Amino acid sequence: MTVIKTIPYRSTFLAQEAADAWKYFQEAGYPDSKNENWRFSNPTPWLNLNGERISSDNDFEEELSSYIIPNSIPIIITNEKLVVPQSLPEGIQVINIDATSKGKMSKDSFVDVADYHTSSFVAENTALFQNYIFIHIAEDIKPEHPIHLIHLVKAESGCRLFPRIHVNIAKGAEIEIWKTEIGLDNASHFINLVTEVVICENAHLKWTNSQEMNHNTGHISSFNISLKKDASAKYNSFEFGGGFVRNDIHTHFDEPNGDCEINSLFIPNGKQHIDISTMVHHKNPLCSSRQLVKGILSGNSTAVFRGLANVYKDAGKTDAQQNNKNLILSPSARVNSIPQLEIYEDDVKCSHGSTTGQIEEEALFYLQSRGINRTDAMGLMVRGFANEVVDKVENQDMNGYIQNSLIKKMEGMIQ
């Protein structure tokens, strides 16, 4: 257990939760390698334990416009805080609940999705967050354009950030949300992010995440989805940045007949470490989940994929699929893949698979024999490998954004 510097936990907004979470956190401490879920990822050097919470409000004004993607509704988050937008289309509500504003909101208007009784980091965030960014999509609302959450980070070196986002998609609503997470400086930060998404009956969400933090940042993210009856979620994540990255993606089928698709692409180079951990809780019958997680590793980078589909008793007619493929471009890069199934019900269809390999020489020769030099041929093949995930992003503006980020990331990765 790591010694934890005492930061007073919040005693105002969601005060009871904060107290409970803090208690759990004090008892559990940060995970170490003895914890099976963290066996291949050591967060200790990235915690900035002597660092302060983010204090000052940096000036982000000049940077905002360059991050806007066409045909979207931009909403800016700077460090932990929401920059309240001027106006939003009808049925979309976005508010920043300051932790000091006591009892502004009754507990009934949101549901806990992230479980702070099983994760130290979720507990730490639950106790310490200062801003509760709350997004509500009203019943049957189907906005024409996607919401684009632009999360910018620029802060003192060594600081600790605890952003918290809660999205509620009411009955019958349909929404696409993008989130770009961008590190604007090169300083060392520890970010412990918790996102909760509740998708109500017959509501549908498409979420695309692009994580582009600087390589001195430890980025721990817990993304939690709760699906009600007939609801669907499609979650795409692209992990480009960060020095130490852990993304826990938890899906809860809380009612029957839900559908969830998780697509993730992680591309560490240099000394980056990226750990993608998915957990799909098939608690109810007639739900289906499909996971496609791909990694491209170069340099001395390391990565972990841990995927679990957990089929509970009585979750009949479950369809759970999971596939992990990794491409290793350098002899010193390493990936650990741990696909898992836990099944407590007979009437299910489940599959999982994992492959790790290098660029195929036969294919390289084929491309070279058509006049394409070796570096470009590798580039074509790496992009081809990535495209299976990138093309899950149907929206052409966002697809283009991800393609560009991918090209930028690949520069210098291929020799």
Next chain:
Amino acid sequence: MIEIKNLHVNVEEKEILKGISLEVKPGELHVIMGRNGTGKSTLANVLAGKDKYEVSKGSITYEKRNLLDLSPEERACVGLFLSFQYPVSIPGVNMMYFLKAAVNAIRKSQGNDEMDAVDFLAMIREKLKKVDLDESFIHRSVNDGFSGGEKKRNEILQMITLEPRLAILDETDSGLDIDALKIVAQGVNDYRSPDRSFILITHYQRILNYMQPDFVHVLMNGKLVKSGTMELAKELEKKGYSWIEEELAEAG
């Protein structure tokens, strides 16, 4: 065009080609026939520059250059093309993307401007028609899920798109039904011209019913043991290869 002199090639220490000499002049179509395992594909791969093939003796001169000094991509850029016996599938790499990259790599090496998307599309549409392929073909991944016939037509599509001066066709006829065979043969015939040469490697005489070769050679045990014209191919079709073996044995 190309002159191969006394070529010896080892693969993993084993000598596969044991002294091959062959000259192909502009406009000529040479056919190399032989049984399985005689070194036909080794010759094709050495010409295209595949690694793990060690040339222990001899030389290959292509348009006054030492071909063995060039990388596979440089060979393509100076006008050499190999139609693969077993084209490899490359999932995720789109045909259009691949062909455009290849066309522009070759154009660039020749000091020409790169072709833009509009011009490229117009050009490739014409080429697709010639091998009887639908436009949707170029939106698929390279050879991925292609039928045997589609793979071979794809090789011919690449040949007529990249416009090489020397095309080596390695068993481009194998595994094709009669319709696909005609399309492939037609693609090659249309592409023939006084400054373009071909080396066609094949097992069977069948495709030669649709083509007019200038020379036919028999490859046996790593050597070209007999050369002739179309008549030789017809004789092989009738009598098989064993009579040549007997002839060789008699000659000692």
